[in-house]
Amino acid sequence: MDVYIRSVNVGRPRPGIEPRGRDTAIDKRPVASVEVRDPGPKRGGLGSGVVEDDVVARRHHGGSRQAVYAVAREELDWWAAEVGRDLHDGVFGENLTTVGLDVDAAVVGERWRVGTALLEVSGPRIPCATFAAWMGERGWVRRFTERGRTGAYLSVVQPGRISRGDPVEVVSRPAGGLTVPEVFRGLTGDLDLARRVLDAGILDDRDHATLERKVARRTPTDH
Incomplete structure (x- = not known):
């Protein structure tokens, strides 16, 4: 099966989506190609790793660890059947919509060659109120969390250009690593997986510090 980028998507700030009326750029629209680079820290950096x-x-x-967001077209199709309506490329706020790649089987730390860029899988997307408001589906955060296939955030190891139709090559994968859904479950309540995420x-x-505190609160102490 061919593994490639079906759609490259970018968003500009717009009002009327976010629950409190503030601007959000979750509404991503297809473009022919983009430049990607390391945006630097979450605070004080460039924001997205995708230019424009x-x-x-x-x-x-x-920030660097959430520079680019990828979702499989196959996952969008699953949700389209679930909610009973078409879901266009970019609807989850993703920058890259893939075909033929099980994004949610990715191991954190694996690297993809896409166009002239080198990307590294850095973790899952955590659903938020803005995402729920944008999707307009009842119980969206709960349903998305229960599904547990969030797509993957990517960091930019080598900057470059990514275009619609570019192949995706998995060039390396850490042995024994945690998959994106495993990390997601560790972050959202599975205590054993949370410990594995911390150990990794x-x-x-x-x-890391936030998850450590959560684990500590749930870990019985001897008196």
């Missing part, structure tokens, strides 16, 4: 794409809520989104050291310092 915007990240508005930079406290929670963007695959989160940034802030997220």
Whole structure:
């Protein structure tokens, strides 16, 4: 099966989607190609790793570890059947819509050659209220979480250009690594997986510390 980029998507800030009326750039639209680069830190950096794409809520989104977001077209098709309506490429706010690649089988730390860029899988997407408002489906955050196939955030190891139709090549994959859904479950309540995520050291310092606190609160202590 061919493995390629079906759609490259960027978004600009617009009002009327976010629950509190603030701007959001979740509405991504297809373009022919994009340049990708490391955007730097979440706070004080460039936001998105995709040139001409915007990240508005930079406290929670963007930065080096969330530079590019990829979702499989096959996953969008599954959800389209579930919600009973067409879902266009970019509807999940993804920058890359893939075909033939099981994005949710990716191991954190694996690397993809896409166009002239080299990308590294860095973790799952966590659903938020803006995503729920944009999708307009009842119980969206709960349903998306239960499904547990979030697509993957990617960091930019080597900058380059990515175009519609470019092949995706998985060039390396860590042996024994955690998959994106496993990390997602660890971040959203599975205590055993949370410990494995911490042991693997695959989160940034802030997220690692947050997860450590969550695990500590749920771990019985001897008196």
